Amino acid sequence: MQELIEKYNIKKLFYKRYFEENAKQRLRMEMLAFLLFKNGRFINPMKKEEFLKTYVKEEIENFYKKKELNIPQIEFCITTKCTLKCKDCCALIPKFNKYKHINMSFEEYKLYLDRILENVNSIRHFVLLGGETLINQDLAKMIEYTCNLEKINIVELITNGTMKFPNDLITELKRNNKKVYVYISNYSVNSELQSILKHQQQIIDTLKENNIKYQMAENREWVREMGFADTPSDKITTEERMHFKCFRTQCNQVLNGYIDICSKAATARELNLLDIKDSVDIVNSWDLKEDLINFYQNDYIDGCKYCILSSEKIMPAIQEKEEI
Numbered sequence: 542m543q544e545l546i547e548k549y550n551i552k553k554l555f556y557k558r559y560f561e562e563n564a565k566q567r568l569r570m571e572m573l574a575f576l577l578f579k580n581g582r583f584i585n586p587m588k589k590e591e592f593l594k595t596y597v598k599e600e601i602e603n604f605y606k607k608k609e610l611n612i613p614q615i616e617f618c619i620t621t622k623c624t625l626k627c628k629d630c631c632a633l634i635p636k637f638n639k640y641k642h643i644n645m646s647f648e649e650y651k652l653y654l655d656r657i658l659e660n661v662n663s664i665r666h667f668v669l670l671g672g673e674t675l676i677n678q679d680l681a682k683m684i685e686y687t688c689n690l691e692k693i694n695i696v697e698l699i700t701n702g703t704m705k706f707p708n709d710l711i712t713e714l715k716r717n718n719k720k721v722y723v724y725i726s727n728y729s730v731n732s733e734l735q736s737i738l739k740h741q742q743q744i745i746d747t748l749k750e751n752n753i754k755y756q757m758a759e760n761r762e763w764v765r766e767m768g769f770a771d772t773p774s775d776k777i778t779t780e781e782r783m784h785f786k787c788f789r790t791q792c793n794q795v796l797n798g799y800i801d802i803c804s805k806a807a808t809a810r811e812l813n814l815l816d817i818k819d820s821v822d823i824v825n826s827w828d829l830k831e832d833l834i835n836f837y838q839n840d841y842i843d844g845c846k847y848c849i850l851s852s853e854k855i856m857p858a859i860q861e862k863e864e865i
């Protein structure tokens with residue numbers, strides 16, 4: 542591997558954020574496709590490291606020789622509206638109020654997704670989320686459209702499990718049940734949420750009845766959300782954030798026509814909480830492919846410079862008591 546790194550003079554951060562992350566997501570999705578949909582081949586978990594090495598090499602050759610660009614992971618935030626108001630929401634969703642909410646229409650969704658796909662060869666891990674994703678009335682259409690795209694192999698739909706699934710959505714999920722799966726957040730340890738989570742068993746039963754694959758998140762603690770500092774820290778590189786402090790540097794998010802490093806940075810840009818200049822402008826970019834490559838090569842990300850990270854463990858989904 543060192544030979545290839547030297548041959549192409551690959552910067553350490555670009556290697557980690559782009560080549561290694563693509564290899565990880567490719568392997569993860571292959572294993573998931575076999576586990577959930579019985580698609581593809583069985584990969585022995587004991588041989589993961591071997592596969593990863595091969596995939597990183599292929600990714601490097603494909604980038605430099607074939608000029609291929611693959612997106613490791615991207616989340617489309619299709620609504621900032623939510624059924625919950627979690628104090629420690631890692632996307633700072635409660636900071637959106639009724640005048641500022643963003644609800645992506647199907648036309649906007651198609652425009653952003655088509656523009657991205659025109660410029661890349663594949664998206665390894667594609668996620669639809671919110672806010673609460675099911676609030677968006679165009680969700681079924683979005684699922685239908687995305688499941689017909691060859692450059693996306695698996696679609697993950699994240700929900701907080703508070704809303705019943707409407708019939709049109711069940712129909713699309715069932716029709717595409719070899720490509721899409723539902724990921725349900727798990728806040729059951731928080732007894733205060735019992736009444737709002739009352740539909741959860743019914744949701745699971747409906748998914749099972751319709752042969753729609755789903756996964757339930759582990760019931761685990763959250764970490765305290767600390768927001769942003771007033772002044773930037775120029776000492777912490779994105780690489781350090783990535784490896785020592787924050788796994789979310791890989792959770793790149795589309796919100797209102799821009800791609801940001803994560804949902805927290807996207808909210809900060811959208812609500813002008815910070816002066817974020819390094820977002821990728823999907824619609825107005827002159828060369829989106831080049832902008833995406835620069836995005837993966839950027840050593841310092843504006844949002845990360847201001848971001849305060851905490852390791853304090855807390856109960857999941859503690860609710861805000863007052864209106865913002």
Ligand code: SF4
Pocket residue numbers: 623624625626627629630631632633634635671672673701858
């Ligand atoms: S953590 Fe999830 S459920 Fe809670 S406010 Fe944020 S988006 Fe909504």
Ligand code: SF4
Pocket residue numbers: 782787788789790791802803804805806842844845846848849850
């Ligand atoms: S802004 Fe950067 S450091 Fe903060 S959560 Fe997002 S990726 Fe992590």
